[in-house]
Amino acid sequence: MSVFKTPPLGTGIHGEGSTFSTLYGLLLWDIIYMDGIADVFRNPYQSCPLDLHTDCFYENRRATIEARLELLQEASTETLQALLADTWCSQEGKASTLVNWERFSSLQQAQSLVACLGGPFLSGLVRRMAGDYRHCRGGLPDLVVWNTDNNSCKLVEVKGPSDRLSQKQMIWLDELQKLGAEVEVCHVTDVGARGKRLS
Numbered sequence: 242m243s244v245f246k247t248p249p250l251g252t253g254i255h256g257e258g259s260t261f262s263t264l265y266g267l268l269l270w271d272i273i274y275m276d277g278i279a280d281v282f283r284n285p286y287q288s289c290p291l292d293l294h295t296d297c298f299y300e301n302r303r304a305t306i307e308a309r310l311e312l313l314q315e316a317s318t319e320t321l322q323a324l325l326a327d328t329w330c331s332q333e334g335k336a337s338t339l340v341n342w343e344r345f346s347s348l349q350q351a352q353s354l355v356a357c358l359g360g361p362f363l364s365g366l367v368r369r370m371a372g373d374y375r376h377c378r379g380g381l382p383d384l385v386v387w388n389t390d391n392n393s394c395k396l397v398e399v400k401g402p403s404d405r406l407s408q409k410q411m412i413w414l415d416e417l418q419k420l421g422a423e424v425e426v427c428h429v430t431d432v433g434a435r436g437k438r439l440s
Contacts, residue, residue, distance in 0.1 A: 252353065253386035259341045261381050264355065265370045266339030268313065268363065270328040272305050273339070289338035294375040306371050313364035321360060322352040357387040357394040358422075365420040380409025382417070382424065395423045402430055 254260050266273065273290065278301050281290035292298045299306060313321070329348045332340075345351040355363060370377050384397040396417055398410055406414070406426065414424050 251386075251388045251390075252350070253384055254344065254354075255384050256341075256344050257383050258378055258381040259344050260385050261366060262339045262370070262378060263341050263344045264351070264358075264363065265367055266337055267325050267328045267351070268367055269306070269309060269371065270332055270337075270340075272302055272309060275302065275305065278302070286336075288336040293338065296373070298374065299372050302371075310364045310368055310371075313360050313367060316360040318356045318359075321355045321363065325352055325355060353389045354385065354387055354394070356389060357392050359392075362420045362422060366417075369416065377413075380407060380413040382410075382414070384427075393423075395425055397425045397427050399427045399429060402428075 256263075273293070278290070278292070281292050281301070283291070290298070292301060313324075316324070326348060329351070334342055345354075382396040382398045384399060385394065386397065387394040396414075398406065398414065400406070414426070418424050
């Protein structure tokens with residue numbers, strides 16, 4: 242990843258899908274774990290509602306999800322960062338299928354990423370994941386690199402010499418590009434024992 246961690250892209254995470262599922266969980270935590278939905282929490286130790294991986298998840302929360310998507314779509318950077326902070330400060334460390342609390346080094350790092358991704362992108366990402374998380378959790382890019390100085394961000398899929406993009410990866414790259422993200426496929430070429438070259 243160090244090849245990308247130079248200006249203009251100075252911060253990066255190699256997290257594959259967990260970077261995006263963590264953002265999804267943080268931005269929708271109160272809705273994902275909301276009360277009042279029948280038979281989705283049977284004990285207090287569950288790390289997700291029982292309908293998370295089903296088509297019912299969105300339908301059971303349609304109104305609240307749509308309201309959050311609208312909020313994200315129009316949100317300022319300050320609002321996005323405040324949403325993250327509310328969840329992070331009140332829920333940090335709690336077991337969650339979606340949120341990897343170690344994915345970001347700090348709340349501030351997560352906030353810097355959402356500032357670069359922006360509300361319209363995050364709204365589109367959350368919509369897709371909320372609608373069909375079971376099929377959307379795979380295929381997301383390996384790397385996210387960004388620079389808060391110019392609000393630039395790039396999503397990078399890394400492929401080895403014999404690797405090819407899977408159908409899920411191609412679908413996600415196309416979807417992310419439609420949402421306005423800069424995406425790239427980085428081909429790693431084996432040059433022997435001395436190291437690897439990026440092309």
